[in-house]
Amino acid sequence: MESLALFKIALFLVIIIPAPKQSYCQTVNFAVYAEKQEDCKEFAEAAEKLRKEISERWLGYVVADLNSPCILDLKINPNAGPRGNTSFAFQFGGVWNFRMELVGPKESLLDSVLPHEIAHIVLACHFKKPVPRWADEGCATYVECVREQKIHNRMLRRFLIQQRTFAFAHIMTMKEYPRDIMPFYAGSHSLCEYLVKLKGERHFISYISEGMQTQNWEEATKKYYGFEKMKDLGNSWHRWFFQNDYAKLKMVSTPKTTISSK
Secondary structure, three states, X not given: OHHHHXXXXXXXXXXXXXXXXXXXXEOOOEEEEEOXXXXXXXXXXXXXXXXXXXXXXXXXXXXXXXXXXXXXXXXXXOOOOOEEEEEEEEEOXXXXXXXXXXXXXXXXXXXXXHHHHHHHHHHHHHHOOOOOHHHHHHHHHHOOXXXXXXXXXXXXXXXXXXXXXXXXXXXOOOOOOOOOHHHHHHHHHXXXXXXXXXXXXXXXXXXXXXXXXHOOHHHHHHHHHOOOOHHHHHHHHHHHHHHOHHHOOOOOOOOOOOOOOO
């Protein structure tokens, strides 16, 4: 009887107390669901703006509109660590079923997490097939705000000192995320930053396209950046990283390691 009474009370509460209502706003490419209407509108407009800006900056043109709007589930929470996730499917020569989830403080979502996720969408729409993980994450982290990029660089310095490094020849062809994910993220960001600073975003995209097409990253690297071997790229990047002003932190010594090409 007690169980039945508790069940009736629970049922009553479900019927009487409605679930929190979600607001909604749709633009050409994004359908945003959130608690507040003004947040829906702000994030939908920001997503459209970022999609255009990132496309023009990295590709030289604006990618075509999505086949259907990306469903964006927005959960603004000032007490949650900022995070995002985007999924889509490569089918019939195109990209379909875009879904995005954003959780965290509003400012961090707008200045870093949303740009990161939009970069994934832009690259997917351009290549229409899976992009090498390092390039995908390198580009996505590179469009985050300066504050977040500095965090990636600080982490990478620590990983290099701890010798939690990676082999360039392996990372170039990696299709799945490694178990030790944070060194991968930090390293991908720094490598992308280095190559972009050498010859720009659009040259970088052409390089990725060549590597994806030929699957010969050493030849592509030689053709687009002039490095004879992958280890030459690794060592040049390593020297650049520790010579950068933003990379100078208080530490006893600079590690004298090299990057393996195996």
